Structures are given as structure tokens and as C-alpha cells.
Amino acid sequence: MKRLYTINIQNSYVAILSLDKQDDIFYVRKHHIIEPDKLFKFLKSKKSYYLSIEQDEVIDEKISIKSIIKSDSVIKNLILRQLYENKHTQKNIFNYYPVSKNQKDEQIIYQIDGVHEKNYLSQFNLIPKWDEIKSATINKFSLLGISSQCIKEKSYFSIHIQSNKITTIAVNDNVLVFSRVNIILSEDIQDKKINLVEEIVQTITYAQQQFREIDFSLIAISGSIFTDDVMIEHIYMSSGLSVSSLYPNTFIKGLENEKLQEYIFSIGSLFVTKKYQFIPKLIHGVKQYAFASKFLLWLSICFILIGSLFAYEKFTLYYESLQKYEQNKSILDKATISTDIYSIEELDKSLKYLQMSQKYMKHHPIDMILDIKHLIELQKPQELIWSYDDKNLKLSATFKRSFSTLKELYMFEKDFFDEVKDINSTLNYQYLIKSDYEKMEFHTIVTVDNSAKGQKVEQQTRRRR
Incomplete structure (x- = not known):
């Protein structure tokens, strides 16, 4: 199993889950709520961080750019200028992607999501090993990440309530089309609940008016009112939409659901796509x-x-x-x-003996017989005669055979002389045909010698008709 850590850095605390992943299931081994100044020490010996960082100020803009402009650098410069004009004068980290195209004036509308670099980067000082950061984003995109994993509806609202803060996102085809963070200032518990419901309903109504073409079918609730059936009932009655709980129990194991609601942003950081990350x-x-x-x-x-x-x-x-x-x-x-050690005289005598033996054993009839092996296999020779002079060895083989038909004789002759032609090309050979065709008797003498090669084949024909 692979150990990893999901970390949600809030203004006053940090929520951490220690997870093991096996296949597509995550197992919670430990969970922690610690103070921000203790995070550096906590992570010092650990690896694989997935971050979700709370930011009070974020960039959420839509900017129109002429569709003829395709260069990434030019688009980024135009976005930076527009952000500056919209009072985002600090240095920013942002992502952009097209959301729609106006056919009339050939403009592309880009969604711009970003953070102010100084405030955002200050949170990274709490992390000991930056090279172990696998993902980093802000809370609303973590909520989108976990919502996309749990909800199969095409268009829906996902609302997370954390103390007096409401984070609302509207999603269509897995794309974030609207987001808002509301703060409730009521101290009285009952007033706070009433205000929470009112803020949620007002936000949903506003989003529905802004996106009339989208048919939202569901509100997913997570966080501190997860178990408050009365508040959920009020939201259902006021909005007219189905309300369900955001419960990632199918792929997160090892933590009770009520406790799991404290770590929604932490879990969501595992599923944030690159276009919603800010590194x-x-x-x-x-x-x-x-x-x-x-x-x-x-x-x-x-x-x-x-x-x-x-x-x-x-x-x-x-x-x-x-x-x-x-x-x-x-x-x-x-x-x-x-x-044994021999004298020079004995060794000289042995040498002369070996030289003499080598001279007379250099060539042997067996060598010649091997050269005409295929002829012998075809017809056993009637007579083998060999002679030897100072240098050369000559072998004569006489082959005789009787046949009952002339055709058989002819076919045998053909095969026989084909084999003769295949005799070792380094040797001289000649053959004498003495066949009697009236008696249908095959009779040929083949002579082979190893003298200096002259004519390859010497054919003498003496046939009896």
C-alpha cells in the first residue's frame, strides 16, 4: 500500500488524514486536527502531500478575448491586464480555460480562477519538503473534486458548512460554473441556523437565475449540518430541489461518517484535476x-x-x-x-618411422571409396582396383547390373551418371561405358585419382547396339 497525506490548511487549524491506497480504495489510518505552527514538524518525516488551502480572497473572473488570438503568452498577458483593471493588482497565480464563444463578435469567454501569490505562498512555509507536494489547490476546488467522485447528476449544487462559513459551488457537466463563500455572523444558535438556511436558499436562487439554461436537480450537503434533519428539510422546502448528503463511503474506509465530514476538503484534494490546481x-x-x-x-x-x-x-x-x-x-x-625420457638417436629413429608412415598413409583407398560412396550405394561394384605411385592414388571401380527392360536400364544409367557428376570436384575422374543394350546389361568402369586436376570429366563411350 502507498501511504499519503491529505492536508487542509485553514486560518486557525490544519485537518490531516493519513491514508493508505489500495487499488481505488483509500483507508484512513490516522486523522489529526493540529495548529498551523505544528504542521512543519508533523510532516518532516513524511511524504506525498495533497494540499487544500483556505484563501479569503480568490480570483473568479470571466474575460472575453478575440477568438483569433491563439498564443498562450498573449492570452495570459491580456488576462493579466484585465485582472489589473479589475483591481487584482497583486502578483497572481491563475488558470484559465474557455467556457463559451460569442459567434456574433467572435469573442471567446475565458473562466479565470486564481489566488494572490503572496498570501497563498505564505502557507507553503508550513510544508517542510516542497518536492513531496503532489497537488495544491483552494477549498472550493477540493469540494468540486470530492463532489465529482460522489455525485453522478449532470447539474447540481454542493454546499459545505463549516462553523459559520458556507462554501457553495454549482456544477454542470463536471465543470464549476459558480461558487460563493458566505459568512454568518450570528452568535445565537437558532438565529445562526435560520441565517444559514436563508443564505443557502438565496445563493441557490441567485445561481439559478444566472444560469437559467441549466436544470439543477440536486443539492448535496456536507459539513457541520450533515446530521441536522430540520435544516435539511427547510432547505428542501425552500429550494424545491432534492437534498442529499455528501458521503464518500464507497471509496473512503476507516472513519465514521460524522467524523469524516470534518475532512471533506482534505479528502477532496486527492481528486483535483490539473486545471484547478495552483502550484x-x-x-x-x-x-x-x-x-x-x-x-x-x-x-x-x-x-x-x-x-x-x-x-x-x-x-x-x-x-x-x-x-x-x-x-x-x-x-x-x-x-x-x-x-620416460628417450635419447636423441631413439627420437630420430621414431621420427623417420613416422615420416615414412605418413608418406604411405597419406592416401588410402578408403578415401577414394568415400568419394564414390553414392555410386556404391546405388550399385555395389563388381571389382575395385587401386594403384599408387610416388604421389598419386588411383581407384578403378567396375559396376555391372542386368535389367529386364530397356527402360529400367535407361533410368538407372541416368541416375548413375548424375551421381558421377557429383564426385568431389577436387578430384580427376573418368568413366568408360561398356554396357550391352541387347542383353540389357549395364557395365561401366569409373576411375578416380588425386593427381593435379586436369579435365574435370573425360567421357568415353563404347556402346554395343
């Missing part, structure tokens, strides 16, 4: 440096291992060669001790 360039640089360092480290280890392997192989070969040398030396020493 500063500084963090990107650290991650790229860490990746390059790890890559170079592994590359160095590979080179060291390969070098060690070659060195080990060479040492092994040297050691084996040394062992063989010692073994051969020992065998030679033993052989020297046990071997």
Missing part, C-alpha cells in the same frame, strides 16, 4: 530540481553498478584463468615426472 513556479522549480537530482542519482548508481559488474567479470575471468594455469602446471609437473 507556484517556485514550487515547480523545487520539484523539477528534486526530480533531476533523483534522476542523476539513479543514473550514477546505474553507472557504478555497471562498472562494478564489468570489474567483477574481469576479476572472475582473471581468477578462473589463474586457477586453470595452476591446474595445467600441476598436470605438466606430474606428467614430466612420470614420462
